[in-house]
Amino acid sequence: MDLVLHTYWRSSAAWRVRAALALKGLAWDGVPHDLRANAQRAPDYVARNPQALVPALEIDGAVLTQSLAIIEYLEERFPQPPLLPADLLERARVRAFALAVACDIHPVQNLRVLRMLKKRGLDQPAIDEWAREVIESGLAACSRLIEHREGPFCFGAEVTLADIVLIPQMANARRFGARIDYPRLEAVEVAALAHPAFAASRPEVQADADPA
Amino acid sequence: MDLVLHTYWRSSAAWRVRAALALKGLAWDGVPHDLRANAQRAPDYVARNPQALVPALEIDGAVLTQSLAIIEYLEERFPQPPLLPADLLERARVRAFALAVACDIHPVQNLRVLRMLKKRGLDQPAIDEWAREVIESGLAACSRLIEHREGPFCFGAEVTLADIVLIPQMANARRFGARIDYPRLEAVEVAALAHPAFAASRPEVQADADPA
Numbered sequence: 001m002d003l004v005l006h007t008y009w010r011s012s013a014a015w016r017v018r019a020a021l022a023l024k025g026l027a028w029d030g031v032p033h034d035l036r037a038n039a040q041r042a043p044d045y046v047a048r049n050p051q052a053l054v055p056a057l058e059i060d061g062a063v064l065t066q067s068l069a070i071i072e073y074l075e076e077r078f079p080q081p082p083l084l085p086a087d088l089l090e091r092a093r094v095r096a097f098a099l100a101v102a103c104d105i106h107p108v109q110n111l112r113v114l115r116m117l118k119k120r121g122l123d124q125p126a127i128d129e130w131a132r133e134v135i136e137s138g139l140a141a142c143s144r145l146i147e148h149r150e151g152p153f154c155f156g157a158e159v160t161l162a163d164i165v166l167i168p169q170m171a172n173a174r175r176f177g178a179r180i181d182y183p184r185l186e187a188v189e190v191a192a193l194a195h196p197a198f199a200a201s202r203p204e205v206q207a208d209a210d211p212a
Numbered sequence: 213m214d215l216v217l218h219t220y221w222r223s224s225a226a227w228r229v230r231a232a233l234a235l236k237g238l239a240w241d242g243v244p245h246d247l248r249a250n251a252q253r254a255p256d257y258v259a260r261n262p263q264a265l266v267p268a269l270e271i272d273g274a275v276l277t278q279s280l281a282i283i284e285y286l287e288e289r290f291p292q293p294p295l296l297p298a299d300l301l302e303r304a305r306v307r308a309f310a311l312a313v314a315c316d317i318h319p320v321q322n323l324r325v326l327r328m329l330k331k332r333g334l335d336q337p338a339i340d341e342w343a344r345e346v347i348e349s350g351l352a353a354c355s356r357l358i359e360h361r362e363g364p365f366c367f368g369a370e371v372t373l374a375d376i377v378l379i380p381q382m383a384n385a386r387r388f389g390a391r392i393d394y395p396r397l398e399a400v401e402v403a404a405l406a407h408p409a410f411a412a413s414r415p416e417v418q419a420d421a422d423p424a
Contacts, residue, residue: 144262
């Protein structure tokens with residue numbers, strides 16, 4: 001089974017899938033798409049992924065899109081180690097946390113939206129302030145979702161989908177200079193970045209990363 | 213088992229959960245929150261749902277949030293009738309379609325973002341144009357995701373999560389006057405609105421709906 005991941009080193013959504021693949025112990029070949037140069041809009045890629053977004057995962061001749069759908073697929077096909085708890089209510093809580101980031105933070109501060117704001121005449125400080133507002137209010141809610149739970153990870157002793165989605169968003173927060181004052185989230189970040197799967201999947205060590 | 217749904221008649225995300233509950237044949241009591249009056253920001257609700265969003269579903273003493281996480285929970289707890297296909301690749305495609313709407317269209321055109329744009333000085337025509345741009349480009353991609361598939365629903369003869377997420381987004385498209393020129397999506401909409409579960413869950417027939 002060959003796995004081909006369409007990726008971009010700095011894409012949060014691609015990082016999620018890279019982390020999930022690493023956690024599942026699955027090797028992959030990468031096809032990089034430089035989003036700054038709109039490489040993901042090349043016709044041969046759009047033919048595979050009509051949304052013209054990364055990531056996409058080629059597996060068994062199929063092209064899977066949307067990071068959370070890809071991760072749910074990996075979870076169903078390669079159940080060990082699990083990225084979701086066994087208990088149904090706990091699964092719902094982990095998924096809700098992941099969606100709180102993947103729906104309500106990331107798409108509202110990603111490159112596409114920032115470009116739309118620029119087109120409407122917002123200057124760079126105003127655009128960065130937009131991103132910070134979205135990230136800060138979103139992470140505040142995420143922090144409250146897990147403040148009463150034991151660590152070291154979002155939902156306890158094991159890495160779950162929640163951590164997979166949180167860690168790239170924390171990196172985005174730092175990039176935009178958002179105020180990060182959530183001890184619980186910061187502790188999760190420290191624990192996760194010390195985990196080999198996150199260390200191997202982080203942007204800076206990808207083959208297509210800019211030189212430091 | 214008592215189900216209490218925190219809802220708002222015109223919320224797309226609440227409609228998704230209402231449709232899923234109807235498809236599963238589950239009765240619920242509704243607690244309406246008027247988003248126009250920011251009722252969802254009342255402290256007693258935020259204590260239950262730190263994101264201060266609808267919907268939320270109370271079940272067995274727990275409060276579940278995020279529409280897609282709620283629907284995945286319903287699917288796991290009440291498997292019949294299924295809202296996801298059995299085949300793993302097909303499940304991934306249905307989820308990807310749902311996420312293409314739930315991540316990449318809806319949060320970028322919802323009330324929160326439109327209010328943020330207004331705060332940045334955009335006038336109403338510019339705000340409506342923003343919503344239309346997001347919806348039109350998003351629905352165009354969704355249309356391509358299923359253009360080669362048989363109907364009447366997004367992924368064949370049975371209603372899936374994809375239809376549940378598409379139908380409220382189509383209603384939003386009409387509300388903003390977005391160009392809808394996707395025969396495959398329009399055909400799905402006709403089929404779905406003729407289905408009792410969508411008819412019963414649509415905004416206009418909810419107890420908290422504005423008088424027509």
